[in-house]
Amino acid sequence: METTVPNHPTTAEHPAVDVLVIGGGNAALCAALMAHEAGASVLLLESAPRAWRGGNSAHTRNLRCMHDAPQDVLVDTYPEEEFWQDLLKVTGGLTNEHLARLVIRESATCRPWMRRHGVHFQPALAGTLHVARTNAFFMGGGKALVNAYYRSAERLGVQIRYESPVERIEIEQGRFVAAHCNGQRITAKACVLAAGGFESNREWLREAWGQNERGEWPSDNFLIRGTAYNKGVLLKHLLDDHGADRIGDPTQAHMVAIDARAPLFDGGICTRIDCVSLGVVVNREAERFYDEGEDFWPKRYAIWGRLVAQQPGQIGYSIIDSKAIGRFMPPVFPGVKADSLPELAQKLGLPVDTFMRTLNAYNAACRMGTFNHTALDNCHTEGVTPAKTHWARPIDTGPFYGYALKPGVTFTYLGLHTDDTAAVRFNNVPSRNLFVAGEMMAGNVLGKGYTAGVGMSIGTAFGRIAGTQAALASKQPQDFAKQSPLAFEKEATTPGVQNANA
Template sequence: DLQHVTGGNTSEQLARLIIRGSVEITLWMKRYGVRFQPSLEGTLQLGRTNAFFLGGGKALMNAYYSAALKLGIGVLYNAEVEELHICDGKFKSGKMLLNGQPAEFRAKTLVVASGGFEANLEWLEKVWGEAARNFIIRGTPYNKGKILKLLLDHGAEPVGDPKQCHAVAIDGRAPKFDGGIVTRLDCVPLGIVVNRYAERFYDEGEDLWPKRYAIWGRLVAQQPDQIAYSIFDSKVIGRFMPSVFPPIAASSITELAAAFGLPPEKLESSVREFNQAVRPGRFDHQILDDCRTEGLNPPKSHWAQTIDRRPFYGFPLRPGITFTYLGVKVNERAEVQGLGRNTNIFAAGEIMAGNVLGRGYLAGFGMTIGSVFGRIAGREAARAAGC
């Protein structure tokens, strides 16, 4: 699956290391207070591949911080790194703003796990152009890529395409930052998606949703004004995880078009053409079923049902950026490459995910990379420090 979604743009050595490490990672997480829940159902189809922690990401982080405090690990809040002093590839010291005041820190080793540049709107615009102004940042506003840039400026070897990222289709009504998973929309495979001209532009049923949900942010980003609309009817309500915002409901396609400011005749035409192309089959949104279209461009390969049962519904879609793929190259010991053979700088998480995710995504794989390489980086950093 990873080879398929990345098009082979991945480090097979590191990918296999992560996959092997994922086998035992949940047991390690449980030892430090992380609790898991049964698999979610619906369009995600993740029961075979993914484990879900109870309470989401906030509960996960609370468990980790609680475990760290019990081990005597200190945590500095409101601490923003400004400079890194690296000499002959080795970290010596750094400068930060601690509660707004200048401060210095030193360590025998350094682990960077500071994410990409997804919250740096200026950097995004340099890469994507004006389209980036319409992007929504799903997480924290603080991942601006400052440490990533510092490392690259010091000669760390870059990896990953700056324009590649994990981007999903999210509710266009979401806030600019920190909307989280409750704004993600998983209704795409169950209807049609049109742009501002009410035209379909991609196969909504190309593959199982865990292998395709992370391409839809990019697809929407490529549309005029970076906006699209998911259109479906009452037959599929309840078959996908809902957004925190309710769908727009209408008694007719014309009324739905008016609610979104779409050309009514064109949306009616797009829905009519789609309905006429739907071929009979046995609908099952949990598998690659045989409900498809015929003679339609773009086609819908699976889960194609006529949109004809009132009321009709729709969601506005925007590109939601989760994390960027540009990072620093690492080896199997999580050592940052390009700084010298004896570097004491290690990396984990999104800042090195581009080693494995050259493009594309698999559901949950970012968490897996961070968890497995977080352990590796911590272990190797402790070893390098003589602990």
């Protein structure tokens, strides 16, 4: 076990609180609210300015939810086993089933608690109806969700500090002692780490991805879909300086093919290109490289960032024709438009001869059945590699459209190994008062791949667990691990906030 880090000079000492929460997104806010409901005094440190608070959660839209019957905004059913099989498929088995099922079951019961803290839900909108059964959409999106949580936290008396990045923490024998932030040493009886991954740390991304066989540094061409404040400072500090148990591959991430014209940071969901399954995708050499119709888009959209990252120059091009218009959520920027395919290739800067050879081969290979973009239909290709297994229709009806794609990183999967108490582990021994939630532990459930809304499911479940456990640890540090993760929710005294188990 590590010993206390050397005592660096600080300018002030902050009076101890029961629970310190480091982070300002969904998981951190869930932890802060749950800790308060369990009777703890809470201080939350958000590294971003107030205007940029909420981390990547501000860019989200929905929460993947298990349900055994229709529920308000959710139609039909989405039982535990189907949710688990969806997760198992996208992760390729790189997931902890016990923790994954914990998240799945918690997703079935968390929404009443969310509503009591001001979150509102709405039915799926046009263009997202394919997830009306599996995902509950936030009214106003993720920004409205985090604003609701912040209002609730402020009303309840949770202390909140913005522009407060934590540089390091003190740990003694696996036990949290203090955090150092803006020249101040902040002590607490327990701590929750929910400060995000390292996706906005360009140097760490370069180190993780290295150089490819073409001599390129792929990560130099990555765009960051979310916050510029997730530098992974605490994650690296815990792993390198304190020897916390790690989980996950540093190159694995929620990585989406997004519009190449998106900004470096904070482009969010509106830069996603959702028409991939309705056409073909080619690289800068005008060649196809993967099955665009492999599965439903919400289950497969997050593989395309990594696929594009493996192409020359880390760029791809989504090509559709007029038959696809109106069948996908339009991105913020219009596509490049042309009246013919050769003209489209020229406008995109692609080799025209190769482009036409690729498109002609694909068109000739299409075997039309009954097209249905809401089902795994029987429209497929024959005699072309890669095959397109569903939704294969000839691209032959002008005008034609092309979207340049780059890898867009949402969040990284390298994180801290934990268990169903959300405790940080050192040499496989759980800490008595240091917990983790959100992106910093998502790799326990997501070894690779992604399915829409599951990041919010993980953050909500483990944020609630971590906050409850931290509050308990601040009162009964020797006994907390014996309790069930959500056993200590209590009825809040503030009007309008009720027992989450009610």
